[in-house]
Amino acid sequence: MATSATLTTTHLSTFRTILDEWNQNRLKTSPIKGFHVPLEELQQSPPSKDALKDVIVAFRTRPPLPNEAADKFHVDPDAKDAPVDEDGQPPVVEFCSGITVTSAEPGVFFAHVPGMKWSGPTLTHKPYEADLAFGPGIENEEVYQRTVVANDMLSLALSGGVGCILAYGQTGSGKTFTMESVEHRIARDLFDQARIVGKRLLLAQGGDPVAAENGDIFEFNVTFLELLGKHASDLLESTTEVDAQGNPVRTEIAVREDKVGSVRPNLISSTVRTSAELEELINKALSHRRTSATLRNATSSRSHALLTISIKNRLLPYADEGQLILVDLAGSERYEDSKDHDKQRMEESRDNNKSLMNLKECVRAKAKMAAEDGFVHIPWRSNKLTMLLKPIFDIESRQPSRAMIIAHVSPHIQDSIHSTNTLSYAAPFKTIPPKPRGPAPYDAKDPRTWDHAKTIEWLTAQFTKHAMKSRQAEWNVKSKAAQLAGKKLKPLEDPVPGQLDLGVDILKICPEGSTAKDLGTLYTPQFVQRCLEARISEALRTDALKNNAVEIIGNLFYLILTAKTRKRNEIMKSRKKLVTEDVYGEAPRIDAEYDQEEFLDAQIFFGTNWQETIMAGYKKAKEEGRVEEWHNGGYGKTVELMLEEYRAHKAAEAEKAEKVGKAEAAVANNE
Numbered sequence: 001m002a003t004s005a006t007l008t009t010t011h012l013s014t015f016r017t018i019l020d021e022w023n024q025n026r027l028k029t030s031p032i033k034g035f036h037v038p039l040e041e042l043q044q045s046p047p048s049k050d051a052l053k054d055v056i057v058a059f060r061t062r063p064p065l066p067n068e069a070a071d072k073f074h075v076d077p078d079a080k081d082a083p084v085d086e087d088g089q090p091p092v093v094e095f096c097s098g099i100t101v102t103s104a105e106p107g108v109f110f111a112h113v114p115g116m117k118w119s120g121p122t123l124t125h126k127p128y129e130a131d132l133a134f135g136p137g138i139e140n141e142e143v144y145q146r147t148v149v150a151n152d153m154l155s156l157a158l159s160g161g162v163g164c165i166l167a168y169g170q171t172g173s174g175k176t177f178t179m180e181s182v183e184h185r186i187a188r189d190l191f192d193q194a195r196i197v198g199k200r201l202l203l204a205q206g207g208d209p210v211a212a213e214n215g216d217i218f219e220f221n222v223t224f225l226e227l228l229g230k231h232a233s234d235l236l237e238s239t240t241e242v243d244a245q246g247n248p249v250r251t252e253i254a255v256r257e258d259k260v261g262s263v264r265p266n267l268i269s270s271t272v273r274t275s276a277e278l279e280e281l282i283n284k285a286l287s288h289r290r291t292s293a294t295l296r297n298a299t300s301s302r303s304h305a306l307l308t309i310s311i312k313n314r315l316l317p318y319a320d321e322g323q324l325i326l327v328d329l330a331g332s333e334r335y336e337d338s339k340d341h342d343k344q345r346m347e348e349s350r351d352n353n354k355s356l357m358n359l360k361e362c363v364r365a366k367a368k369m370a371a372e373d374g375f376v377h378i379p380w381r382s383n384k385l386t387m388l389l390k391p392i393f394d395i396e397s398r399q400p401s402r403a404m405i406i407a408h409v410s411p412h413i414q415d416s417i418h419s420t421n422t423l424s425y426a427a428p429f430k431t432i433p434p435k436p437r438g439p440a441p442y443d444a445k446d447p448r449t450w451d452h453a454k455t456i457e458w459l460t461a462q463f464t465k466h467a468m469k470s471r472q473a474e475w476n477v478k479s480k481a482a483q484l485a486g487k488k489l490k491p492l493e494d495p496v497p498g499q500l501d502l503g504v505d506i507l508k509i510c511p512e513g514s515t516a517k518d519l520g521t522l523y524t525p526q527f528v529q530r531c532l533e534a535r536i537s538e539a540l541r542t543d544a545l546k547n548n549a550v551e552i553i554g555n556l557f558y559l560i561l562t563a564k565t566r567k568r569n570e571i572m573k574s575r576k577k578l579v580t581e582d583v584y585g586e587a588p589r590i591d592a593e594y595d596q597e598e599f600l601d602a603q604i605f606f607g608t609n610w611q612e613t614i615m616a617g618y619k620k621a622k623e624e625g626r627v628e629e630w631h632n633g634g635y636g637k638t639v640e641l642m643l644e645e646y647r648a649h650k651a652a653e654a655e656k657a658e659k660v661g662k663a664e665a666a667v668a669n670n671e
């Protein structure tokens with residue numbers, strides 16, 4: 001039977017004609033939109049932090065490779081039922097585009113999906129939107145500048161936050177090409193950036209200007225983990241042992257939460273001091289990366305690869321370590337593409353798809369939470385991949401984090417169905433920043449609702465507490481010395497209100513117009529730096545001020561976190577039992593009632609159709625005013641119908657396999 005790719009190839013010239021007409025008509029009404037800021041300008045001006053989002057999504061498509069179309073979609077003219085074109089000739093397999101970029105920022109990709117009606121071939125043009133879109137002509141350097149640099153990922157990690165970049169897409173779409181270039185460029189820039197940040201921090205502490213010139217205050221540790229199906233291994237472990245398929249055998253690494261809730265797999269952690277050392281390490285790990293041929297790409301990577309650069313700030317040894325997590329995800333193969341593989345490969349493929357689905361749930365939930373400032377559950381514990389990404393998904397983490405997903409699609413029209421799957425996977429991550437809703441009602445326990453005066457009052461109380469403590473400690477020392485000299489010191493009197501030397505100018509820490517909510521968006525080192533710059537008394541030692549500042553910002557983060565958790569509990573209580581709106585507010589969920597294994601397998605089988613079918617049912621019920629009915633049975637029925645279809649498909653597959661087995665046995669017997 002001809003595959004849809006072969007059918008498309010057969011009608012290539014018709015599709016090309018339809019596509020040209022569509023493009024001409026489109027260009028008449030709307031010209032192609034470029035990026036907001038030219039690249040040179042972007043490189044000169046630092047990004048504005050106010051405009052940054054927690055989740056950023058970008059699309060990328062690559063140019064076709066030489067001879068790729070003819071090789072990849074080769075049609076055998078001698079085969080039985082060999083396809084012929086409209087003129088009865090073997091189809092000429094040349095490149096035909098399946099993707100059109102109509103806007104770079106916001107990013108808009110149109111996927112051209114071939115179809116067949118009684119009247120002949122048809123083409124549906126499906127639009128998808130992201131924050132950014134990179135067409136086939138965009139070079140790696142520009143992708144890096146507009147993603148990593150423009151979103152301040154390096155400063156974020158150097159300031160104790162977590163920056164994560166994920167490359168997603170069909171096998172062979174260009175994920176590794178992008179990620180490797182991002183990794184090498186980060187190796188190129190990280191140390192220069194660290195010197196700039198380090199110098200600022202050292203000078204703010206009144207440090208030695210010569211030492212500050214080197215700015216060498218960070219320690220960088222690198223790990224490289226590979227997740228193949230359910231199995232994690234260390235890509236920095238050198239091995240000579242190989243398995244039956246010729247893949248290197250490495251120690252299995254456990255991925256689990258420890259007693260204090262951290263996920264820290266026992267990996268080789270290498271300290272790097274220079275760009276060259278980091279570069280060398282990346283090259284070593286990449287050469288170790290397990291690859292093997294799949295149906296679609298001769299050097300396809302079947303595993304997720306996670307490069308983590310942890311950054312310790314030696315000036316703030318107790319602050320959380322910053323992290324850069326760079327993830328080259330396994331190819332998102334469809335069931336159709338993996339079914340001809342052996343059992344092990346099919347299992348890997350299934351596990352990969354499950355982890356990609358869990359990842360989707362987590363990223364969508366994170367995007368939703370950032371946009372609405374409310375609470376949503378992020379199911380990061382459901383899978384090893386998402387567990388490894390705990391620092392960006394755990395809502396209880398005090399570290400600021402930012403995730404960027406770059407969804408890659410093949411440029412070929414024969415891959416359009418794959419492309420629509422990829423684009424509809426990633427497009428919902430794009431969120432619109434929340435509209436200003438006016439100030440939230442004041443709540444003494446929620447710093448996010450405090451005005452400037454209340455913030456100053458709280459900061460003053462915090463610094464007063466520390467000043468009182470150090471005053472008392474000083475008196476204790478003096479009193480001890482007096483005792484030794486046989487004297488007795490006068491008891492310490494309370495200070496005259498307003499005359500206690502706090503050592504800092506509170507108004508410099510929280511200038512007019514800013515509030516606790518603004519302070520809550522600072523990274524710990526930034527707050528510490530601000531406090532050091534606000535020092536007005538030499539009596540307050542740098543070390544003491546640093547420690548006080550870390551504690552105070554920690555207290556503020558804690559109050560914000562507690563307020564968020566309280567809000568979450570209120571929301572949870574108000575929700576109906578069992579029947580809950582899912583994280584996208586789209587459809588109700590009673591998923592826990594199903595056999596989870598089968599439930600996930602069915603979702604993988606249906607791909608994007610699963611969610612689309614549920615959405616369609618929900619929307620219809622909503623339009624007809626039957627939402628309650630949908631909650632109480634409609635959703636369940638829809639899921640049951642899809643599960644039944646999946647079971648029927650599995651039964652048919654099993655029957656087919658049995659027949660093939662019997663036929664093979666018969667042939668073997670005759671022989």
Ligand SMILES: Nc1ncnc2c1ncn2[C@@H]1O[C@H](COP(=O)(O)OP(=O)(O)OP(=O)(O)O)[C@@H](O)[C@H]1O
Binds near residue numbers: 061169170172300301
């Ligand atoms: N933007 C691009 N420009 C030029 N060539 C590219 C581009 N992106 C990818 N390629 C080339 O396309 C081929 C496939 O890319 P790559 O290996 O990165 O795909 P992949 O999505 O990582 O596949 P897999 O999941 O199988 O690892 C490679 O030969 C790569 O060099």
